[in-house]
Amino acid sequence: MKNTSYDFKSVIDRHDTNCLKWDLFDDDLPMWVADMDFRVAPAIENAIQKRASHPIYGYTIVPDELFEAYINWWDSRYGFNMSKENMLYSIGVMPSISSMIRCLTDEGDEILIQSPVYHVFYYVIEDNNRKVLENELIYENDKYRIDFDDLDEKLSKVKMMILCNPHNPIGKIWSKEDLAEIGKLCKKHDVILISDEIHCDLTDPGVKYNPFETSFEYDKAITCLSPSKSFNIAGFQSSIVHTKNSDLMDKIKTQMHVDNSDSCNVFATAAVIAAYSKSEDWLDELRQVLYENKQIVKDYLANELPIVKLVPCDATYLLWLDCSALNAHSKVLREFLRTNQGLFLSAGHDFGECGKEFLRMNIACPQELLVDGLRRLKAGVIALKNISGGL
Known part of the structure; x- marks a missing residue:
C-alpha cells in the first residue's frame, strides 16, 4: 500500500x-x-466529539449549512447544480424511496428495477404491496449491459423505475449515453425515475460517476443522495432527496412528514457538514x-x-x-x-x-x-x- x-x-x-x-x-x-x-x-470524528461535549441532545433542526454542503460538493465534483428549494432532508435513501413508493404509486402497481440489484429494492416494493418488474441486465463476456429493448417494453407497464447509479452489486458506472437512453424511455412512457446514487463518490481514482440529472433533462426525475457510504457514517441516518418537479416535491414532502422520515439525528448535521466541507x-x-x-x-x-x-x-x-x-x-x-x-x-x-x-x-x-x-x-x-x- x-x-x-x-x-x-x-x-x-x-x-x-x-x-x-x-x-x-x-x-x-x-x-x-x-x-x-x-x-x-x-474532521468527522472531531465534529461529533465537539457536539457530544454539549450535554443536551434534544430535537434538532436541519441548518442551511447542511444543504449548502451538499450543493457545494456536487457542484464542485460533478457539475450537478442543486438548490435548497429542490431538496428535502430524510433519515435515509431507503426510507425516502419507501415514502415515494407510497405517495407516487398505488397498491398493486408494478415498479421496475434492473437485476441483479440491491436486495432492499425488492423488499421496499413488496412490503408496500407493490410488485417487482425486472429489467434483467445482460451478462456476457464478463460484463453487464442494459437490455434496452426489454426496458422499453416493460416501462410501458409501470409508473415508476428505481435506478441504481453506480450499480450495486456489479459496481458499474452507467455512462451518460446509457442514462440518457433510460431518461428518453422513461419520458416516452411517462414513468417517474428515482435514481439512487448513494455509492457515487466511491469510484476508482481518476474516474467519476455521471449523475442522472446532468445526463438527461427530465421533469419526473428524483435523485437520492447521502454521505453514508462515502464517509462510513450510515449510523447517523442522513440523506437528501432532490427533484426540480414541484408537484412531486409537494407529494414527497407530505408523505415523508406522515412517515416521520424527515427528522434529524442530533449528530447527523455535524457529521455531514464535516464530511463534505473538510474530508x-x-x-x-x-x-x-x-x-x-x-x-x-x-x-x-x-x-x-x-x-x-x-x-x-x-x-x-x-x-x-x-x-x-x-x-x-x-x-x-x-x-x-x-x-x-x-x-x-x-x-x-x-x-x-x-x-x-x-x-x-x-x-x-x-x-x-x-x-x-x-x-x-x-x-x-x-x-x-x-x-x-x-x-
Whole structure:
C-alpha cells in the first residue's frame, strides 16, 4: 500500500458496539453488509466529539449549512447544480424511496428495477404491496449491459423505475449515453425515475460517476443522495432527496412528514457538514486504498483461485464474484463458507434470480482482513470441491 496521510491499516475491533456487521452473527470474518471497517475522517470524528461535549441532545433542526454542503460538493465534483428549494432532508435513501413508493404509486402497481440489484429494492416494493418488474441486465463476456429493448417494453407497464447509479452489486458506472437512453424511455412512457446514487463518490481514482440529472433533462426525475457510504457514517441516518418537479416535491414532502422520515439525528448535521466541507482529502485517499484492495483481489483470484472470476468494476467497495464454475447455488456456497471458514459473504441470489451463481464481497477493510478473507475463500472453495468431486 502506498503511504497515506490517514490510517487505513489498523484493524479496529468493532465487537460489543451493537455493530450489525460484527455483533449480529458469530462469523469470524463478515464481509457482507455495506459499511467499512475503516476509522472515519478525523474532521468527522472531531465534529461529533465537539457536539457530544454539549450535554443536551434534544430535537434538532436541519441548518442551511447542511444543504449548502451538499450543493457545494456536487457542484464542485460533478457539475450537478442543486438548490435548497429542490431538496428535502430524510433519515435515509431507503426510507425516502419507501415514502415515494407510497405517495407516487398505488397498491398493486408494478415498479421496475434492473437485476441483479440491491436486495432492499425488492423488499421496499413488496412490503408496500407493490410488485417487482425486472429489467434483467445482460451478462456476457464478463460484463453487464442494459437490455434496452426489454426496458422499453416493460416501462410501458409501470409508473415508476428505481435506478441504481453506480450499480450495486456489479459496481458499474452507467455512462451518460446509457442514462440518457433510460431518461428518453422513461419520458416516452411517462414513468417517474428515482435514481439512487448513494455509492457515487466511491469510484476508482481518476474516474467519476455521471449523475442522472446532468445526463438527461427530465421533469419526473428524483435523485437520492447521502454521505453514508462515502464517509462510513450510515449510523447517523442522513440523506437528501432532490427533484426540480414541484408537484412531486409537494407529494414527497407530505408523505415523508406522515412517515416521520424527515427528522434529524442530533449528530447527523455535524457529521455531514464535516464530511463534505473538510474530508475531501480523506475520501480521495480512501478511493486509492479501495482500488489497491481491488487489485489484490484481482491478482489473488487470477493466481490462486481462477475458478472464481472477478467481474470488472469501477465503483463501490463491493465486488461481484462469478462462481458459476463451482456449480453451486450462491446460498449453498455462502452457508458453506460460513460454516467451514467463518467467512460471511452475500449470496448473489439475494440480488435477483440472475445472481444465483455469484457472491458479493465487501473489500472496505484493512488489507490484513482482506487477505485473510481471500485465504478463507480459497480454503472454502477447495473444501467444497473436495466434497463434491475435486477441482
